[in-house]
Amino acid sequence: MSPWGCAWALCNRVSKSMPSTFSKQTIGYGIAAIIAILGNTVLVVIKEENPAVKAFMKQLLYHHWIAQGVAVLLVFLVLGFILTRLARSSTAQWLTPSLVAASALGALGIIALFLFE
């Protein structure tokens, strides 16, 4: 099969059934992931631009990177848990594009910061 034929077969396989709803866990942890990913980038920018913040994070948990990791994971897990309780199962068609956009924006923000610093 040609590469185009293979890609067409994959697209058909992905789209052959009807759109359905996401579970409340997917919506809750999906939103939490968006917030945690963007929050990670914001925290990197704040930390790199303010030595006092970096020093505070280092003082808090031995190394600024450990503090950053703990903060980001806590945001994801705690917000995910809370939002799962609040969310309802729905189609949430915005979830996938928002997650992709947040991940791309988060990664590009970090790349740009260290590229132009």
Place this chain on the structure above:
Amino acid sequence: MVHPTTGALAIFCAIWFMVEVLNASERNRGRTRLVALSSMWLMITTYITGGYWYVVYYAADKAVILKGAWPFAHTFFMEAKEHAFFITLILSMLLAVVARREDFARNRSARVLALWVAAMVILSAFAAEGAGSLVAMGVRMGLMQPGI
């Protein structure tokens, strides 16, 4: 080095997950969940082992890199890698949640979401592996400098 190995294995599991989702049925539901869970735990192992190496041993490598011919191996590649890795980690955890809670055989939206998340895990983890290679090369370039 443990963390590049577990990172590569997490990538393999994410690729395997994509294959299972593209062929989603009642028969492979358990396997789909298992590979998503494996990808997540391997990525957590990468975080812990890579983090330990970074916090305890990297300072010496950093000094060598900064005095060498490739200081950008630290100032750009290592700095970007150590912070962007959290995106990969969170996406791999989300992948496990989605795999546990959604029925990919019937739910097209969940299938599309899972494929996007898995693709982003694979892409970002490959980028981290590549950046890691450049950091290692930066150390070698530094050690080739006279006076180090």
